[in-house]
Each structure stands twice: as C-alpha cells, then as structure tokens.
Amino acid sequence: MSISLSKIKSQRNMSISEAHQRVKDLAWTPDYAQEAIKYPTDYKFSKAPKDTMKQVLQSYFFMEEEKDNRVYGAMDAALRGNMFRNAEPRWIEWMKLFLAIIPFPEISASRSMALLSNVVPNDELKNGYTMQMIDEFRHSTIQMNLKKWYMENYIDPAGFDITQKAFGKCYATTIGRQFGEGFITGDTITAANIYLQIIAETAFTNTLFVAMPSEAAANGDYALPSIFLSVQSDESRHINNGYGTLMMVLNEPENHDLLERDIRYAFWQNHAIVDAAIGTIIEYGTKDRRKNRESYADLWEKWIYEDYYRSYLIPLEKYGLKIHHDDVQAAWDRITKKNYVHKVAQFFATGWPVNFWRIDPLNEYDYEWFEAKYPGWYNEFGVWWDHYRELSKPGSTPIPFADTGYVYPHRCWSCLVPCLIREDFIVDEVDGELYTYCSEQCRWTHKVAFADNYNGRPTPSMGRFSGRRQWEEVYHGMDLADIIQDLGFVRPDGKTLIPQPHLIFDDSAMWTLDHVRGYELRSPLVDLRAMNPDERKKHIEQYRAGFTIKPLN
C-alpha cells in the first residue's frame, strides 16, 4: 500500500534540542594518544558552560543555502535593473579598498576556529565553532565574488582586477592585515575569542555590516547590502560562540587580569582600525548629503556605545571584570571631538598616488553636510580639500609633496594607522628600539600587552609584532614613480596610474607615471631614528603642535 502524503506530513519535526544532545555526545576522552596542543594559551579552563545556540549541521546547511540563493538572486536582479546606471562611482571606488581587505579577516576568522577547537575543552562549543568555520569560509568567497561582480560590471575595473596582489602591497591594506592576523596568531583566547568574537564580531561588525549596507543603498548599490546583511545574519552565531567561550574563561578568577588586558587591547585596536576604514568609507565614499542622514558618529553611538558598550560590556562587571570605560570614552572622543575619521580620510587622500582606487574630490554639498554634522569641519579640513581638488589635475605636484602645510604623518607601530591626532603622538622605546604610536593605548598595546609578562605574571603565549610593519620603511628613499611600478598599481597600458585623484573617466585627465616621477618618499620613522636627541625632541614637539593648512592661491 502506498504511503499517503498526510502520513508523511504528520510526522513530527526533529527536536533541535534532542538533536543537539546527540551531536555533543560525539566526542570522547582519548586513551591511546592525546591530542597535540598546537596553539598556545595562558588562560585556564574550568567548568564548561552551555552552548545556547543548539544548532546541528543538517538544519544549518539548509538555512545557508537559502541565504545564498537570495544573495545571488539579488545580484542578478541588480544587473537586470541596471544598477550601475545609477550607482555612484565615488562609492564603488572605495569598494576596491574595502573588498581587497575584508576577505582576509573573514578567512582568518575561519582558520581561527582551529585554535579554539584545539584548546577549548567543550564539545558543545566545538560544534558551534564548526559552523562558524564554515560561515567564515562563506563570507570570504561571497565577498570575493561580489568584488568580481563589480569588476565585471562597473565602469572602471582597474584596481579590482589586481585586488589580492594589491592587498599584499598597499600601505592602507596593511591595516587590514593587522586586523586579520590578530585573529590567528598569539594566545588562542586573546586572538580567537576576545579579539575576534567578543570585540570584532560582537561590537564592530555592526558598523561594518549594518551601517555600511545602508550607505551603499543610498549610493545606488543594492548588491552590497544583500550580501553584507546576509553575512551579518551569521554573526549572531559567532557572537554566541564568543559569549559561551568567554563565560567559560570568566569562571576562573586567574583569567581576569588577562581578560582585562585583552578586552582593552582588542577594543582599542578594533576602534583604531575599523573606525578608520569604515568611518572613512561611510563619510567620504557617499554622495548622499541629506541633512537627516546619520553620520558615522551617530551610527557609532548607536551600535558601539549603546548596543555594545552599555548593554554587553558593562554587564560583564558583575563577574568582577574591570572594564576600561576610559578607553571607550577616548574612542568616542576621537570620533566626535578629535576628528579621527576626517583625519584618516585626509591621509588616504594624501596618499592617493599609492592607492589602487580613485578618491573623488569633495564639493560644496559635501562641505555643507560635514559642517552641519561636525561643526568646525570646514575650518580644519575645507581648505585642504580645496587643495586636493586643485591638485587633482595631471601635471600638478602630487599632493603629498605639494606645499599645502600638511605634514606627512608618522605611522603607529601598533594599529598601523598613522598618528593623525597630533597632540596624542607618543614616542617610546621597546627593547632598546624607538617606535611611534598614535595614542597611549597603542603604546601600551605594544609595550605592555604584547610582552612576555603582564602584571608580574608570565604570558609566554602572547603574540609578537613582527615583519616589516611600517610600509614607508620599505620604500624609504625611493622615487614615487618607481614605487608605484613596484606596487603594480599601473593600468594595462603600462603608464596610466590605477589610482586617480578624481572620477573623470577619460585618458586626457588621468595621471601617468611621468606625472609622479621625481618625488622621493621618506619614512618618518627612519628619519626620526636618525635624529640626535635634541633634534628628535624638537621634532616631536613640532609634530604634536600640529600644522596649519596654507590658503589656496
């Protein structure tokens, strides 16, 4: 007898709670050989809390497949609707930078699940890490695909076409590597739990993946919102994994000082890096200058200050954890009072010849909006952007070498964003070598947090800053044209630069290597180290005093 449809449909659905119970019972305690501990941690583990997400792979795959179907459907619909006819080039250009950076932190997050699986003695959480591992794999390839899609359909593909090569070479993407490498190196709990899950995922993906999509849509780009809101919908799983892991290490009082160190380090680094990149893209990549549009500061207040700091971070104090309220306040002040985002944007625009995307000059609508949202903006930045526009014509002196009054900044050894808030500039020594920092928090990060002991206790698992961290040092003393050629930031004709300080899509208006020859790049740090003590003292004082932009002739 055949089975009736009603009989099939009347079967009860699998209880996720029951299913999850079976899944966590898959693990066992080994007898024949012990798992090698590959990744170090100084944290201690005691009682294991529960994973409240209770998901199994069977339902996970259906859910993600459905999300993917919607995302790819939206991309097709965007093309059928001629999205690029109305999309703002100013916005899409910044996607060359953003989408060069972001797949690496995503895939690093995926890799970092190995760190957690290796050391966290909790089988429920390991199940959560599995899903997070696959999610992050999804995010990296979906973002690479979006970038390819822009390359194929946007008017100027140059920059997208060299994207991963550019990621390895650019002075701006190095900031993204500081972000992503932090997830996969050093102390496992510091890297994969506190830095990645507790701060980057729980706090800063809101500005990355919620604030940015709305700005994209305002600029006629409705592909990015489809993809990034789909990415963000996975983050709740990662936030849950992070919280579960945090609760486990919180149980052990010995861990508290390490947690305080790591929350402080991770919050400040996330602020310095994410706010620099996303703040600039949102504020300077947009053409939407409606007066009622929220500024990045408004979004930060909503997502980071209210939702994260007040609702998530402060409640951790009931577990006896000391939260660095002053750092949150300092980050907020940097955004609202010290013009951090605007100074980063000014720096990115200063460095345009070594970018691999175009930066559009600002216009009167932009000026008006900035002044309304950030009173005093024009006095500090307006004339400099006038210079930028004036010097955007090929044959002008490239703006980093022009006599505008702007002083090329030192680079911060910790966050790798330049030391743009001049009065906060700090110089210190670590192991007998001189370094520069954008802030006291970044000085502390290098000198105290990334050391082999903390508060008198050994921290042998903590990572170390390494490599050729300062981009300028790599090219110290070289000609700008040679640098750009070495970077490979030249269009297929072998002479026209990929970056341009404008959005004019015409060969006659575009800069070539000939226009940038004869200018020598110098590393401020190399020069600082070469000074005698008196020269150095004077230089530091002058740097802290800031600069005055000269009037436009």
Added chain:
Amino acid sequence: MRKDQAAMENDAIQSAEAGAKTFAGSNSRKYNYFEPKGRKATLYENVTVDVQPDPERYLLQGWIISFPDGTPAYSDKWTRIKSSNWHEFRDPNGEWERTHYTRVSAIEKQIILTLQNAKAEEAFQYVDRSWIEMLQNHLSASKHAEYGLGMVFQSAQRDGMSQMINNAILVNASDKLRYAQDIALYIMNIAEEAGIDEAAGKDNWLKNDHWQGVRKVVETFTASTDWAEQVFAINLVYEPLVGELFRSGFLMQYAASHGDFVTPTIVSTAEGDFERNLEYSVEMFDCFFNDPKYGDQNKRTAQEWLSKYVPLCAEAARQLQPIWSQPRVKVTTFPAAYSRAQERFHSILKTLGLELLKGVAL
C-alpha cells in the same frame, strides 16, 4: 565652486556601467594576479586564489604578527612536506561556499526524505533484528571515528600554506562532521522506531575490542601537528583501508539483504564525500611529489608516514573482522572486503608513485 572645478564635474560621466566610457584599463575585467590552471580562471579560482597571501606572493611587508617563538601566521615549518610553490595546487572539486552549500543541502534533503519515507512505511519493523543490532552497535560506534577525523581536519584547515590547500581541508572537515552528525541523528530516529539502545554505539566505541584499533589510529591522528601528514594518513591510508572498508565493504553490502534501504542512502553520502576528498588529496600530493626541487624528499617523507600508519590501519581493519560474521545473512566475507580495500589502497599508491617500504605489510 570654482569655474574649472565645475567644468571637471561636468566631465564626469552619468552612468557607471561597464563600457560607458573607454579609457586605459576600462576593459581589464579579469583578476590578473594569478595564473589559472586552465585556459580561463574558474569561479572557484577567482574566489579562492591569493585570499591567503604569502611573503612569496605579494606580501610586501611579510606577516606582521607572530606567535611568541617568532613563528609567523603561516609557517612552512608546520609540515615536513616542502614545496617550491605552495600555490600551485587547485582543488579538482573546485568547491567554494555556494557549491558546498548546494551539494551538502541536497545530501541532507535526500537523507531526510528517505528517513521520512521509511518512518511512514514503518520500515524499521521489517528490518532483520540482527541487522538492527549491527546499526545499534557498529554503525553507531563508527560515528565517533568520523567525528574524530572531522575534528582533525577542522584543526588542519588552519595551517596549510595556501588558501586552496586550507579550503579543501575545510570542506573535508565539514563533510566528516556532517556525516558524523547524520549518523547520530539517524540512530536517534532508529531508537524511536525500533527501540534500540542509543548509548550502545559509544560504549562499543570506547570498550569493544573490535573498535579499539580504529580508536587508536583516530586518536593517533590527533596527536600529530603536521597538517599534511594528517591529510595524507587519513585520506590516502585510513580511508581506503578502514573507513571505506567498513562503509562500503560492510554496511553497503549487508543492509539491503536485511531489509534496510535507509542506511545505504546515508552511508552512500559519505562514500561520495570520500571520492571527492580522495581526489583532492591525490592531486595535492601529486603536486608535492612532482615538485621539481623537493619531490623526492616529499616521497621519502610520505613513505615514512606509510610505515607509521599502514600497520596501525591494517591492525584496525583486522580488529573489525568479527563484525562481518554477526549479521544473520552472510552476504560477503571480511577477507573479500579487505581484499578490495587493499586493491583500492594499492591503486592509490600506484597513482602517486609510492611503494611500501620493506617490512611494512598490510
């Protein structure tokens, strides 16, 4: 706004569509920083190659955060395999996020449909009781082996020297962990339908002599810190000699003759996974063994691994032998199944140009 500024703005184009203007670079619509394997880059290559950079490929400043001993974010010291080009390997399955979800979702849908149908048919009432016990004791025990291997791959996907290597291992981890969970949920369903002891699988895994060889070798994999050794030993040694032996040589052979049409559906998904994972592993080690500089050295390393793992896997296989005589209907024998497994293993060795060293026997 100044007059010349306004003129420049007027020059700006109205449409941002591809082809709206022609200028230097306006037709450069392919990622041009890597060499595709074939004539044209696949979508898999476009979304995968160089996402994990390398100081050998474009990473101008090197890795900028290290482990405390100075080991960088990715280190070639994490495996004994050497390569003059870690970025040469491409996963022949070309799996990336979307193809992974599509494939695995289809698998899960088939499993759910089959199980729904079986429950509606009350199919487990008609399955031979001796076979139900096999599922309770042995299929259920095998889920722990699959889980253990999945966790080994979950750890190994961190450490490879290229994005292509690590993504292939990641997909392997996903496959294994999904199958382990599928068995766990299947056993839960059988328990509801046929009243089996759900705890028996883990008991057998932990205590039954038949499974101790398997457990020993799976635990041995976890003790290694060499990601390439783990991929090699699991996919090229353990899987043909033990994993596939039990799945194809026992479960797939015996289920139907005991009235069970559900188990082969579930187990066949793991066999499909293995074919794919075998394919990438063979391709990956083919790259390593044909490396112009390190090929011979890599073969010697692999032969040492064979010496370590072949005896462990052969012993694990032999300890499973009594299971073949437990079902009521004797469809085949362990020697026949093991003989097929050996043939499979030898064909893999032949493909890779490897030989067992003297004294290493199956």
